[in-house]
Amino acid sequence: MAKTNAGRFFEDYALGQVLTHAVPRTVSGGERALYHMLYPARHALYSSDAFAQASGLSASPLDDLAAFHIVFGKTVPDVSLNAVANLGYGEGRFLKPVYPGDTLRSVSEVIGLKQNSNGKSGVVYVRTKGLNQRDETVLEYVRWVMVRKANPDAPAPETVIPDLAKTVPAADLVIPEGLDFTGYDFDLAGELHRWGDYEVGEIIDHVDGVTIEEAEHMQATRLWQNTAKVHFDATFRPDGQRLIYGGHVISMARTLSFNGLANAQMVVGLNAGAHANPCFSGDTVKCWSEVLDKAETAAPGVGAIRLRLVATKDGSVGELKGENGKYLPGVLLDLDYWALMPL
Numbered sequence: 001m002a003k004t005n006a007g008r009f010f011e012d013y014a015l016g017q018v019l020t021h022a023v024p025r026t027v028s029g030g031e032r033a034l035y036h037m038l039y040p041a042r043h044a045l046y047s048s049d050a051f052a053q054a055s056g057l058s059a060s061p062l063d064d065l066a067a068f069h070i071v072f073g074k075t076v077p078d079v080s081l082n083a084v085a086n087l088g089y090g091e092g093r094f095l096k097p098v099y100p101g102d103t104l105r106s107v108s109e110v111i112g113l114k115q116n117s118n119g120k121s122g123v124v125y126v127r128t129k130g131l132n133q134r135d136e137t138v139l140e141y142v143r144w145v146m147v148r149k150a151n152p153d154a155p156a157p158e159t160v161i162p163d164l165a166k167t168v169p170a171a172d173l174v175i176p177e178g179l180d181f182t183g184y185d186f187d188l189a190g191e192l193h194r195w196g197d198y199e200v201g202e203i204i205d206h207v208d209g210v211t212i213e214e215a216e217h218m219q220a221t222r223l224w225q226n227t228a229k230v231h232f233d234a235t236f237r238p239d240g241q242r243l244i245y246g247g248h249v250i251s252m253a254r255t256l257s258f259n260g261l262a263n264a265q266m267v268v269g270l271n272a273g274a275h276a277n278p279c280f281s282g283d284t285v286k287c288w289s290e291v292l293d294k295a296e297t298a299a300p301g302v303g304a305i306r307l308r309l310v311a312t313k314d315g316s317v318g319e320l321k322g323e324n325g326k327y328l329p330g331v332l333l334d335l336d337y338w339a340l341m342p343l
Contacts, residue, residue, distance in 0.1 A: 092270025
């Protein structure tokens with residue numbers, strides 16, 4: 001009997017299948033330091049215990065996207081080890097802050113399957129939950145990924161495509177208990193722009209850019225224990241290139257968005273996301289944001305802002321899709337999310 005794990009292929013999935021992912025992980029301040037080194041993240045709430053405590057939290061939590069990467073990475077051996085590409089996200093909510101000392105684990109359920117017309121691969125839809133040591137769900141999201149078939153002659157499953165909400169309603173966003181921005185220090189946060197200063201339809205050019213390095217990408221995939229072959233093994237793709245982990249692009253773009261959105265402190269909802277084109281070492285990532293919606297919350301001094309974050313490798317601003325409705329070749333990421341900001 002083989003002792004090694006070759007990973008699941010498309011024909012190994014079944015609707016309703018529950019995947020309990022291995023190796024829980026206790027997080028520490030090390031994850032925060034490495035996350036800030038890799039990107040480098042500068043949002044004050046995730047950088048300073050004192051700033052977080054002045055905002056009503058017990059301490060500075062782990063960056064929401066760092067928590068997302070940890071939960072995501074645990075799913076890779078069971079969901080996307082043999083992936084061609086991760087295609088998209090939806091219905092994501094961040095339900096509880098993650099603090100150093102918390103232990104995270106992941107569970108996924110297969111909620112959709114669709115074999116591709118070439119018969120060589122198919123799309124698997126999973127709903128993943130990240131849970132802490134108290135079995136509380138700290139975050140949840142849906143993602144869909146294209147996975148190879150081991151046997152092209154294996155019969156196609158019944159096509160089931162889940163009906164996903166286009167956005168997370170503002171009323172369904174979960175505000176961390178105790179969060180209070182009434183005494184918010186804009187000087188320490190790095191910008192004066194508050195919730196009321198942004199208008200729906202406004203486009204913000206974040207100006208700065210970062211050239212992706214092979215070394216930092218490999219550090220990131222190892223840190224998040226993302227062992228997908230397309231990221232590690234240069235022989236896995238016909239072009240001999242390792243594909244940059246899409247989450248690496250997400251975090252880099254979110255960090256670049258600090259210049260113009262420094263007060264969009266906490267990510268609380270993930271409405272939709274697409275990795276529009278592959279990213280490789282040597283590409284220079286720049287980004288822009290569009291304000292899509294705004295909503296008040298019940299938390300004192302806290303507003304919610306819905307943003308489209310677009311990462312590009314050609315520096316274009318405000319351009320997303322061509323006349324054919326497809327993403328332009330310079331677009332790497334199209335991410336629609338909710339963040340919390342002081343009123």
